[in-house]
Structures are given as C-alpha cells and as structure tokens.
Amino acid sequence: MKQFVVLFILISFGNYLAQFNEPRISAKKTLHDFGTVVEGQVVSTSFEITNTGSADLMINNVQASCGCTAAQPDKRTLKPGEKTSIKVEFDSANRLGPQDKSVYVMTNDPKKPNLLLRFTCVIVQKTESKPVEVKVPKLKLSKYQHNFGNVEEGKLVDVKIAMQNIGNAVLEIQDVKTTCGCTAALVSSKKLKPGEKGNIRIELDSSNRDGAFTRTVIIYSNDPAAPNQVVTLSANIQKRKK
Numbered sequence: 001m002k003q004f005v006v007l008f009i010l011i012s013f014g015n016y017l018a019q020f021n022e023p024r025i026s027a028k029k030t031l032h033d034f035g036t037v038v039e040g041q042v043v044s045t046s047f048e049i050t051n052t053g054s055a056d057l058m059i060n061n062v063q064a065s066c067g068c069t070a071a072q073p074d075k076r077t078l079k080p081g082e083k084t085s086i087k088v089e090f091d092s093a094n095r096l097g098p099q100d101k102s103v104y105v106m107t108n109d110p111k112k113p114n115l116l117l118r119f120t121c122v123i124v125q126k127t128e129s130k131p132v133e134v135k136v137p138k139l140k141l142s143k144y145q146h147n148f149g150n151v152e153e154g155k156l157v158d159v160k161i162a163m164q165n166i167g168n169a170v171l172e173i174q175d176v177k178t179t180c181g182c183t184a185a186l187v188s189s190k191k192l193k194p195g196e197k198g199n200i201r202i203e204l205d206s207s208n209r210d211g212a213f214t215r216t217v218i219i220y221s222n223d224p225a226a227p228n229q230v231v232t233l234s235a236n237i238q239k240r241k242k
Contacts, residue, residue, distance in 0.1 A: 023078075038126055046086065051078035058076065059077070059107050060107060065101050069089065071086055071089075137224075139229060146159045152237075152239075157203070165197075170192070183203065185200055
C-alpha cells in the first residue's frame, strides 16, 4: 500500500511538471486596422509572436482566410522566450467596402493550437485626379512683318498691329525696343487680361533715308513660351520730289 501511494505521488508530480514543460504561443496584438484603403492598394502589417512556454514552440502552418492575403513567419521553431514576426499582406484590388480577414497560426501549443489573427479595413473607390491647370499668359500678334512699300523720304508712316492675350493669366508687356531711333512703338495697354485685345502702333520716320530699308521691333512680355516677339518692318524709301 505504501509503495502504491509513492508511485501515485510520483506519477502525479510528473504530470504536474509536464504541464509546465509545454510551449505557449502569445501575440503582442491579434487585431490590426488598416483604416481607409484605396481600391487596388496593397497594405501590410506584422504580428509579433512569442513563445512564453518552457518548451520549443513549433509553427506548423499559417493559413489565411482568402487568397488575397499572404502570411509567412520569419521562423518556424521558437525556443522558450524567443520571438518571430508574421508579415501579412492584403491586396485590395477588385474589392470595396468593409473587410474583415483572418489568419490562423497553427502550432504545437496544447492549450491554443490555433491562434487567430485578424485585420480590418474599409476599401474606397479609386478616384481619378484631374490634371492641375497651369495658368500662363500667351501673346498673339496679328502680324509679325509689315512692308510700307514705297515711301517718300521725310514722310512719317505708321502701322497698327493687333495683339491679344490668348492665355489664361494676365499678360504684361514689359518693354518694347526698336533697332534705331527712326522707329517708335506705342502700346495701347501694358496689361491684358485673358482674352483681352490691344494694339501696338509703330511709327517709321523716313527722314534722311534712301533705298531699301529694314528695321525690327522687339516686344518683351511675361509670356513664358515666347517672351521676345519680333516684328520686322520694311520700306523702299524714295527721294523726295522737288
């Protein structure tokens, strides 16, 4: 009888010790919320797993609730106190609305053989962003050359060239320069709103000139594409009749 009692105590004590010589799986977090996700976006997170038991923890399998989720542990065998991470990726392509997905971690923990990890999100429809409109001025002249024809020496001739701002920002005429003192240019307005029109009056003094004559007028503006536009003037200056 005494031997039976001793044997019973030894078996009980062995079972008692065996309970403490087991792996235990523990997760720092079991739920992750991705929040709002744009359809087509791939998001990911990692779950930290720890073996808090006193025997090796074996990760036998990691199974996701849908094919859109990929999960793999960094290590499959964890010694007591050891940690690993399980990375979870979720492809939101062709999905809309609230999502609640699960990942099962299957181990040799006798008390928790299947650890449940979950993640949630709300998938919203992708919206096409409109291209940003860049506002710039654009100067357009009605002509870029003018021939006065035959001009008697000493006469003052002029021409008006129409101009228009065909851009979508305010056009500024910054300067107008001529290649000689015999030419003068006057601008009706130095600022033109989008769509607004104006003109440049160009005068040519033929005094003390003779024969074929060519000069240029340069209009400087804040048009980024064509900041310097040139108007070419020509004339055939003839001797004054007596």
